[in-house]
Amino acid sequence: MIAQNVVFGVLAAAMVLSAIGVVTTKNVVHAALYLVVVLAGGAGQFLLLGQEFVAWVQVLVYIGAVIVLFLFGIMLTRAPMQPKESLDNDLKWPGLVVAVALVGILGALLVDAFEDTEIELEAPTRTIEVTDAVFRTYIIPFEVVGILLLAALIGAVVLARKD
Amino acid sequence: MWFLENAWLVPLVPAVSFAVILLVGKRLPKQGSEVGVAAVGASFVLACGAALQWIQRVADAEGADAEGGHALARVIGALGRSVGRLGAEEAHGAVVEPVTRHTTWFQNGGVELGVGIQIDGLAVMMMFVVTLISLLVHVYSTEYMRGDRRFTHYYAALSLFTASMLTLVVADNTLQLLVGWELVGLCSFMLIGHWWEEKPNSDAALKAFLTTRTGDIGLLTGVIMTYFVVERATGEGSFSILAVNEAATSGEVGHTLLFWTAAALLLGIIGKSGQFPLHTWLPDAMAGPTPVSALIHAATMVVAGVYLGARVYPVFWEGFSIDDGGVNLMAAVGGITVIIGAALAFVQDDVKKVLAYSTISQLGYMVMGLGVGAWTAAVFHLFTHAFFKANLFLGAGSVSHSGSHHSFDMKKDMGGLRTVMPTTYRTFLIGTLALAGIFPLAGFWSKDEILLGAGENGYELFLVVGLVGAFMTAAYMTRCVYYVFFGEYRGGDHAHADPSHAAGDEVVEHHLAEAQDRHEDDRLPVATAHAHDDGHHGAPHESPGLITVPLVVLSVFSVFAGFLNATAFDIEKFQEWVEPTVAFVPVEHHAFDWTKAVISVAIALLGIGASYAYYWLGLGPQRLAERNAVARAGKRFLVEKYYLDHLYTDVVVGFVKAPLARAAYWFNQHVIDNVLNYTGRGARALGRVTYDYVDQKGVDGVVNGIGLTTGEAGGAVRTIQTGRLQFYAFLLVAAVVVFAALLWVAG
């Protein structure tokens, strides 16, 4: 158990630091790369929890596709690659206060609610169980999401098309 | 009993007529006027039927009360006017129940609130007066308003007015009374603003509506309080007038509540009946057509306030402790109005305005009468005043219609008309004498009774006020008669040459109307329109029969109406028929006092004499105002109407409309609307300054910070414009956090 906790700690620290990087860095490309670290860390956490499938999907879809998309977006909009004076608006301090307060209240609520509840890990969830659930119990949402993706695809093409 | 039980038909008939005139009036041969006349005629017949049956009912009750006897004989007897023979009847003590009918109007909170009729002597009397005068005005208007640009609308509004006024009269509950009250206000608005193309007219209409509406704050709250007066006494609220009166007399309602109810209702009366200090709208209301002034702003609508006072009199009686004598709010308001109204009548050049101020003053008498406990006298004065004041107004209308080219300026456009307009002159003179209170005309009897009541009930102050008022009334009316009918005719051709010079807006008005009629939309300049004037605008001449007949009818009433309650000859029919016997207060009746009567007539004659000496004989200090600074200031004070109009228009309305409303709006746009944006700006500036201090330290940073903040100001303006998505998101999140925290802490 200790090993797992150590791994968690390392991953969590990396994630939090990278997340802060995402929202504070002055370079847009760096932000995207920081985001990669956060997401990869998330995948790691999933593995730690024995949820293999979703972990790999996270790696493939997010890190593989979404981030690439972001980088494309950054390049196409000629976002400032070099450190710019400020990428922030003037809500910095109020925003920080609110965000900290939000974390505080969420943390307090969570601690209050779950205290020292342990996660009893059984064997890692097998992919077959997941697919089983997706294609039986959640088949309708699955199809809906499929349509949504299609619509988003077409929508994106229509929007971005030059005409 | 049929007429009494079905008295709801009386308002209903004109109401139907209103709808008919509105919908098909323009297509009828006489453009709807025939419908109006017929409907009001029918109402008049119904009202007369109700009056006869009420008299019979009173007689029956007395018959049952006394030794009995043949009812029919008593009715005939009661109707008779022969002095002495029947006057000795002792009527007191008989209880005559009002005839009531009602049906559910709406229910609220399980309480059913009704609409219905309560017909008693007071209501019957009012029904009679309203329908009679309305009928005469309808007939008169067919000639007077002939060719008007909105003839049909005029008749529709008259019908609606009659219906609303009668609704108010027959109402069995204060709420329904309020409905009628507001509706007559609406009709008054429509008719004052009848010629709304010209701004002064619509201004006058607005002023009338808003001023009476100001009084209605009181009426509204007062009516509401009557509901709770009943609730205090019986446990269940009600607007029923009978219930209110019973509750007020029951002694179970606290005096404070009754006082405030009475005070609130009095405010309503002040607004509607042109009492000081809300009287200023009434003279302006003369912007409407003259028959309207006669019907609405003299004889009927403006007495609605007095009627209300008479209707729920026990509330005032108890609330103001009228029994105690001395001074009370109601009598004071009435007394002040008597004097200030009469004083203003002296400086008017417009004959209608003289009459308007006279109306204010006479209404003051009525309110004062109620205030001093002379209920019957006040109501009797309402009754007689309606006839002679309508007579005077219609007479003034007749003069302007046929004698002065539609002008009402008696100094410039009238004079010497007594020979060319003999009928008008005679009827006007009768009206004047009746108003002045000369024995034995109608005004004498009613005014005398008010003075008598004031004297006997412990209100000596108001006796004096009344006498002073009587002197002034006689004097200004004599002045008015002098300018209109005596001296040289001054209405030469100058009115034609320079129409804008004429004081009455109606001149321009009427011609415009005719120009429009003849040339449809092709609007001609006023001067050209004059070229088309034909015979009836030429030399002064007597008005046609449609105008003079109503005048004659009214002067007959002005002469004889007073004998209904000629206490000097022991006739007390009016009191017997009209005074309520159910849920009423013990008002005192006093024997006729010859001394006081002689004094009051003498004072009136003195007033006439003084005026006669001043105007006819040229005695006294002529043109004083031009020579003496004090007199000039005094006159100016009067001409400016005590500056009350300035107070209301410039100070009150001006303040509400300009600084106050603008300030509120500014507050809205710049404070409330921007509180979010300013919060953001403040926070931003604060953050920036802190950041600079922490981060860059030193003077440089401060300078930078100031520079940035100043630069921000420009951005902030833009901030207001764009709505700043992220800023709103910030607020959203912040609020969620705060609420979550609060909920967590609380739960």
Place this chain on the structure above:
Amino acid sequence: MLLNQFLLLGAVLFGTGVYGVLTRRHTVLVLMSIELMLAAVNINLVAFGAFSGSVAGQVFALFVLTIAAAEVGVGLAIVLLIFRNLHSSDLDDVDVLKG
């Protein structure tokens, strides 16, 4: 392992995301911050799934992923469009529609 350690991690990531959404001026960065928030939600879902021993958590996490992908796609398309028309991707500059 405690359930809370995952949940708290999620909370911190979420808060960071909120901060980014509120303060970043560049549209793409705002989108990234939203991704951050979604990632935090995913961690919560998966943690609860593991805690309760059901696959529902995973399945929902998958849905979130899909929807996030769709959102990024459409979002970037819009950004592209705005950029093409305004030559800026600064959120503060997106105000042409105002009067």
Place this chain on the structure above:
Amino acid sequence: MEWSEWALSLAVFLPGVGALIVMLIPRAEEQLIKTVALVTTLATFGVVVGILADFDYDRSGELQFELNNRWIDVINSRYHVAIDGISLPLLALSAFVTLLCVIYSWNHFPEPHNPKAFLALMLVLEVGMNGTFVAQDLILFFIFFEVVLLPMFFMIGVWGGPNREYASIKFFLFTLFGSAMMLLGFLALYFKVDVPGGNTFDMVALSEAAGAGLTRGTANLIFAGLFLGFAIKVPMFPFHTWLPDAHTEAPTVGSVLLAAILLKLGTYGFVRIALPMLPDAAEDWAPWIGLLAVIGIVYGALGCLAQSDMKRLIAFSSVAHMGFVMLGIATLTDFGINAAIFGMVAHGLITGMLFFLAGSVQHNFHTRELSRLGGLLVQAPKMGWILGFCAMASLGLPGLAGFWGEFPAILSAFSPAEGLPVETFRTYMVVAAIGTVLAAGYLLWMLQKVAFGTPKPEFEHAHVHDVNAYEWTAWLPMLVLILVLGIFPNLLFGVTDDAVTQIANVFGG
């Protein structure tokens, strides 16, 4: 299933079906699109008329046409719809006004035209409005409440006036903010209230529980959330600033719907949710609500007097009128709440009409500047008279509908529910009565500016059309209703009374 079970769902979702069909029709087929929209709203109105006919008026205090199906089991939220005497008039109003709006827009489409999108949005809007009035489950209510938001956002943002972007975003964010607070309140109700049978979003059960198990503090806090949500929608002072902007910028039909129905969602929320579910908190809050209400009355009136734009003036008058409604609610008496519901319907009809008129005036003169207008009665007498009629109705002339919303509200303030500070409310009463005079002031002032006098030189030869056939069709029913409700107020009071009495009983009133 019985008619009585699916009737409400039909009334709610039929416009949705219509919207779908409209979206499937090619944009060029304008005539067909309009016809479909008209038929849909007509059919919806038909269904509502059927409901009106079938409604058991002797049991108007009970829920009727009830349907209670499983929906989201996880959170114990059910598809529960039903109506009683309170929701019935509002549902009818909603279907009625939408129909008239479709008729009015027949040839009045604002720029950029596009009837397809416009009508589709209007139909979706109707789904939300009807749904809100019939929902008996908080989640369902919330969803419909939010559905209303988007179509209106687009209506203002796309078809609005020159400053539409600002107005629409302001409207959207304001109400969204309120909704978020309201949702928090709903969740708190779900978790905190002791209801037999476990946590629930069911409005009936929550009303019966009447906040059982909550401490006074918690209840007050939850009420605060609900208050924010509803008060912004009403809108109450000082949350009203979105309203004048939204109204001024919105297209005519948008303004009408906004005034006639959308504002009522807020007040309806108070009556249906906030008061019965949290009676204790309501008592604590009532004096403050009353205070804000009377401030709104006077403040709105003053705002009106400062306006130079006819439509903005009418918009501000809404603030004042909704103040009367809220005053009625704040008294927590049956009289007051009845008045509030009457006021909602009356305000919907009257202010809706006024916005229609403002729209037509603008259509004719291409301006709404009061200083430039004048002599409407000369150029378009019928329109002028209708404007006069509506102004009179709006200032609360007895005999017209507006009076019955104001008078009982003022009356109830004389004697509010037990436990409320009597003197405070009597002060409110007097202030509200003064408000009626101010109302007369600004409305007549507007009437004088617009209708009286002679046309200004610049418009002397303008081509002005008087009320046309479409306008007559759309307006006449409203005008008739204003008159009929004014003369026979029991048509409405009779329906609402029982249901209202039940709510007010909680407060011992």
